[in-house]
Amino acid sequence: MDRARAELLIACVNRLLEGCRTIAVGNSSPIPGSAALLRRAKDPDTRMLMLGSRKHNAFTDGGRELFDCAAQGRIDAFFLGGGQIDGHGNINLVGLGPYPRITHRFPGSFGSAFLYYVVPRVILFREEHTPRVMVPQVDFVSAPGTSAPEVHRPGGPHALVTGRCVFAFDKAKRRFRLESVHPGESVDSVRANTGFEFDVAANVGETQPLAPDDLALLRGRIAGEIAETYPRFARALFGGQAAAE
Amino acid sequence: MDRARAELLIACVNRLLEGCRTIAVGNSSPIPGSAALLRRAKDPDTRMLMLGSRKHNAFTDGGRELFDCAAQGRIDAFFLGGGQIDGHGNINLVGLGPYPRITHRFPGSFGSAFLYYVVPRVILFREEHTPRVMVPQVDFVSAPGTSAPEVHRPGGPHALVTGRCVFAFDKAKRRFRLESVHPGESVDSVRANTGFEFDVAANVGETQPLAPDDLALLRGRIAGEIAETYPRFARALFGGQAAAE
Amino acid sequence: MDARIKSGHDSLLVLMGGRGGTSAYDLAMKPVSLDDLIAPIQHGTLLAIPPDYSGVSMAATRALIRRGVGGLRLVAVPTSGLQAELLIGAGLADELEAAAVLLGELGPAPRFAAAVTSGRLRMKDTTCPALHAALQATEKGVPFMPLRGLIGSDVQKNRPDWKIAENPFAPEGTRDPIVFLPAMQPDVALFHATKADRDGNVWIGRRRELVTAAHAAKQTIVTVEEIVDGSLLADEATAAGVLPSIYVSAVAEAKQGAWPLGLQDLYTVDDAEIARYAEAARTEAGFRDWLAQFMDGRRAAA
């Protein structure tokens, strides 16, 4: 991923985090991590939990604490991905083919079958935007995008950020709505690469980059902060040498 | 309490602990504590948890750990008392009079409404043996002696040791059975001081003191061990000067 | 299937992530005054307080009595002693849920007993593990927690808020009743600890009932002997004993803040003072006299 692309995705995620008080970000998530750090830099009331680093480990109650913490309503935003994502916001982290006789195995559902239900603003992040990832229907629902009305569900998908565009998720319609396309993309190019149907916002425009002062903040202070957890990412993107991921 | 009396009660409790692998003893329980230490001294497979001391605190999961540990089946024997104890093994640790408008308040039920159900061998220990303690029916059941057959109840009362005698508890009959009387007592003197009806074993005899070698062990090594948690008790009983409690 | 789709779960790895750690980018937390600390405690507040041996904020208790806002609903986690006794004696508590109240080895708490027998205090009798479990339910975000024991006791029979239901995993055709305890969420948890850092992390050692209470409570306010520099989470050897700042709303400094109760390894309970209290509080007048001296500092840590 080149620097311009990374900065654009950071801009997308950063915007989606507006108003969040506590943001949890997983490891292997340098872009969500950078976006959350940027959000926090601009809003001193934002707290961020970055998983994946021993340094400054903020939890002391073992593996269950993240889930308990989310269930307590203390986490406003979190990130999930998916080997497959469908138009109802269902995500598949288990495998391809008819479960249990799957033909290709992914690592597994992790905590998605819980966190997707209880974290109010789950941002789906998946750079690869192709018909094999963005499918009409996932082969296995690790966690569903929506639930029956009687199911306790304070959380769920808020948006889907990909390498081509940003979708908002409409819970009532159980559908994504295209909000903006990245430079070089169009509604048609997004449609051609998406296996599911989606709505299109009336005012779809080009995804906006970071404002100049935010960009300066990102390349300066945030680059240093993200390097603590993601030194290679930070070096590649902000160390003067743009590099492919 | 004089030394002879204390040693006799330790003998009673020690006998009741035979075969227990893990014994939990509470604080303010020097006699059960001494009895358990003596049991352990003679059986290296016996483990003892003595509550009430910071030194060598064996728990690290907070206040719930004793109860979780007992629920896991890891504790074979425990001790409970009661402001009132009745002939069905019910104990009252809450107060006298018609609850909630009680006329006299005790501290409360503590963990009895749980531990009495899950610890296999609960030994009731109450030195005062008078009709006001040993009552026909407790005013408040902090924990019942027996439960309906459908109630999960691996635990319950095993025996009742008082200043006058030792009762065994018969779960099927829901009654105590007098097993032995302390020197100076008789079946009649026990009956006169007991508010509830009880059975009498065919071979009720005098409560047997500790064997000489056990007594030597108690006055030697165990006196030192119990002094760690109960220095005043140990000094009074084993320090050469018998003292009233 | 190329490598990209295989590694398409990146943002999921977060969940139990890599080395298993979690970086906190914390809010700085300025210590507040005792009066500001107790501000969240108001008429009707469900206030969780720890047992005598676990770190009791007697400093905040004094501030509460001085302020005089009543109507508190106390929850002891799972027992209390001098703190509940004083709040009840001073007329600030209308309700108490506890497994027991006692003045350490001195036994019954006289003002508590007087308030119960006179009917002034709504007493919700419970048992230690039921209180722990009800807080764990809130900790886990579930509406209830099942618990063994309890059934048939007068503790259970006097708790209409507890439900007896059948264990759905019992073999077919068999009965297996079990109690469901409703989740308990304190409005505020209040305790005293040895130290906090400037991020708001609080050292609690092995007193993990404080962790459960803080996880369950809407707000947690803490007095500490001292505020230390550096992060309490920095050293793995001691980090296990820390309540992380994400659960901590406010911290105030209070030297000897548990007195006359003890605190961890720092100081032991002042048995002589507790004995003086127990003797004085046998009468309402004696209690008032002791309390006046406690409030104006004539009774204070040596």
Next chain:
Amino acid sequence: MDARIKSGHDSLLVLMGGRGGTSAYDLAMKPVSLDDLIAPIQHGTLLAIPPDYSGVSMAATRALIRRGVGGLRLVAVPTSGLQAELLIGAGLADELEAAAVLLGELGPAPRFAAAVTSGRLRMKDTTCPALHAALQATEKGVPFMPLRGLIGSDVQKNRPDWKIAENPFAPEGTRDPIVFLPAMQPDVALFHATKADRDGNVWIGRRRELVTAAHAAKQTIVTVEEIVDGSLLADEATAAGVLPSIYVSAVAEAKQGAWPLGLQDLYTVDDAEIARYAEAARTEAGFRDWLAQFMDGRRAAA
């Protein structure tokens, strides 16, 4: 009512006792050999193993593979990596319950994936908090634990052992379905830690999923980097990070016992070796070759 009846609750005070401590008069625990350590693990054993970052006993894993007893049913708490991968690849595990299996940041575990897609492994897919909660149920001695989320996912739909029931505390006339997870009791929990003392107390730091697993398991066996003199519980500053010996069945010493995985602050994961493994294990032959080197010590910590 005289003082004696008032203080008639002595033996109850124990329950949350006095200063709140608990003295252990422990059994001495002699360290055993690796072969003796793994003796409780037999055909059909439900074996709980920790995630890669939490202290994995690769030393015991090697001993298991050398011994060759199969039919293991693995439970990852809640995920696994190289350990499950090797036990599966070596043909020792018939079943795995886990929220995920992956080789750290390198992603999918190839022998695991091959065993799943070929149908050789019975995979019970779950989600992290469901595993934690099922162990907590056993820890608390209750037959099940309720948990939010889950409903409607294919994870839930493929778990006939989970039950959906109504929350009995929901307002009348409203529906509120919630999943009840059956309590899980591992036969054996196995992990690696930095140190143990001669009483069998084990230092686990903040890795409290190990505590829950040990509380829930019938037996807990541990390898450690070293056996230390003195009690790990003696110093309050560090005691919070200790799994007490009452839960520990046996301890064996194994230097670099987690390698090529990391251990707490002692050593980090050997990324280069994991990468070599990931590359080799893309084929069965490559896996066999790597495993042979791991078994005979040609692949070992530098």
